[in-house]
Amino acid sequence: MSVVDKVIGALTPPETEEQRMQAHDKARAACSPGDWLSMALDHHEQIYAAFEAVKQAGSPDEARTAQKQLMALFTGHGTAEETVLYPSLAKDGQKGHATQAYTEQATAKMQFAELERLAPLSQEYMEKLGHIEGAVKHHIYEEESIWFLDMKESAPADLQQLATARFREEYERYMNGAEQGGIGGLGSRALGGGRAAAGSTSSDFGSDLGGRTGGERGSQGSLGGSMAGTGGTGSGLSPDYGRDTTGRGDISGDRPATPQSGSGRDKGGF
Numbered sequence: 001m002s003v004v005d006k007v008i009g010a011l012t013p014p015e016t017e018e019q020r021m022q023a024h025d026k027a028r029a030a031c032s033p034g035d036w037l038s039m040a041l042d043h044h045e046q047i048y049a050a051f052e053a054v055k056q057a058g059s060p061d062e063a064r065t066a067q068k069q070l071m072a073l074f075t076g077h078g079t080a081e082e083t084v085l086y087p088s089l090a091k092d093g094q095k096g097h098a099t100q101a102y103t104e105q106a107t108a109k110m111q112f113a114e115l116e117r118l119a120p121l122s123q124e125y126m127e128k129l130g131h132i133e134g135a136v137k138h139h140i141y142e143e144e145s146i147w148f149l150d151m152k153e154s155a156p157a158d159l160q161q162l163a164t165a166r167f168r169e170e171y172e173r174y175m176n177g178a179e180q181g182g183i184g185g186l187g188s189r190a191l192g193g194g195r196a197a198a199g200s201t202s203s204d205f206g207s208d209l210g211g212r213t214g215g216e217r218g219s220q221g222s223l224g225g226s227m228a229g230t231g232g233t234g235s236g237l238s239p240d241y242g243r244d245t246t247g248r249g250d251i252s253g254d255r256p257a258t259p260q261s262g263s264g265r266d267k268g269g270f
Contacts, residue, residue: 023144026144027041036164036168037152040077040148041144043076044077046073047077047136050066051129054066061120064120074109078105079170079171080170084170085163086098091155105139108136
């Protein structure tokens with residue numbers, strides 16, 4: 001286990017599966033059809049399913065293909081967040097959270113680069129994948145439980161509208177380029193296309209996410225390109241979705257272990 005892996009494990013609070021499910025459903029309830037928040041949540045669901053696809057691969061070649069799809073989804077989503085949503089967070093008074101978000105995503109990208117140098121399905125590979133998944137899920141939990149909800153509730157209408165248009169534009173630009181570059185099976189064709197209605201919620205999100213997200217997004221069409229209404233069947237997530245194995249204490253609001261001055265509404269930050 002690398003030093004970075006140990007640091008990630010030590011700094012990732014073990015929010016429970018139930019807490020993640022509740023945060024996701026609460027964020028879903030705050031969505032408007034086709035808005036930036038609904039698109040971000042769709043991407044999160046696809047990223048969860050993509051992690052499962054890698055873990056369930058039956059051969060090294062299959063694992064590597066699934067890994068490339070996961071990395072493309074994560075990078076496309078992350079690029080759109082870093083270009084549009086995180087600056088919007090800062091504009092809305094969450095500069096500390098925006099800085100923390102950039103740092104966490106940069107760390108995950110470095111870890112994905114290390115994953116590429118490991119033999120697929122080896123013990124070291126699976127451990128690294130697990131550490132990345134735990135960090136990504138915690139990062140998403142922070143977004144869905146605090147940062148994005150605050151922005152959704154307080155940002156002015158013009159900022160919300162601009163965020164929706166630009167987030168879609170940046171995500172489509174990256175994903176279309178990835179498909180042209182030969183990374184097949186991206187988006188809803190492989191991992192399901194989201195939910196039928198942006199405001200829907202679920203009490204059993206952890207066990208059947210992939211199945212419910214597959215092929216149900218036709219009415220929104222907000223992700224563009226191959227994602228508009230062309231969802232696949234979805235792969236479903238295992239019942240242990242969201243399980244944390246890091247062993248650190250709980251988290252509420254901002255990280256107590258790394259207090260900063262922040263600004264605006266921030267009480268902490270990175």
